[in-house]
Amino acid sequence: MAVAGGWLLVNQVTVHSGGWALWGYNSFGLSLLPFIAGTGLLFFNGRSVLGWLLLLAGLVIIFAGILANLNIYFRPTSLFNTLLMLALLAGGLGLMARAVRSAESSPDDKEPS
Incomplete structure (x- = not known):
């Protein structure tokens, strides 16, 4: 049941899904900056704690942004x-x-x- x-x-x-807007501008690219910086640091040094923190923070920001920009309607x-x-x-x-x-x-x- x-x-x-x-x-x-x-x-x-x-x-x-709606657009990622910050002060009226598309802000999806800004959410990728920590992810890209963390990925670059990890390619340079795979044991970089800062690289792992930036990568994880970037993933959390991207995931939270996707969830925050969903519009859910009951038909x-x-x-x-x-x-x-x-x-x-x-x-x-x-x-x-x-x-x-x-x-x-x-x-x-x-x-x-």
Whole structure:
């Protein structure tokens, strides 16, 4: 149930990416500077701590920039379909939670006194 509800819900979502803007200008190139500098330092000296830090910082900046510039929209659907998706998702999660709870407090696991 949870998988079906989750799939139906996620299927209604549309994702678009926006431009990387900083003060009205395209700033994607600026996010590449630490990555390029770190890569250059690592080609010069593979054990350079500064090179590794710049490379990792550049990757984090690029990944965060991609996530920050996503526009996520829920496509129009009927109220019935939305309620069906949410009920399937919530019901399936509830059944999984009940199964985990009963497995943790199973009477078979208790030792006799």
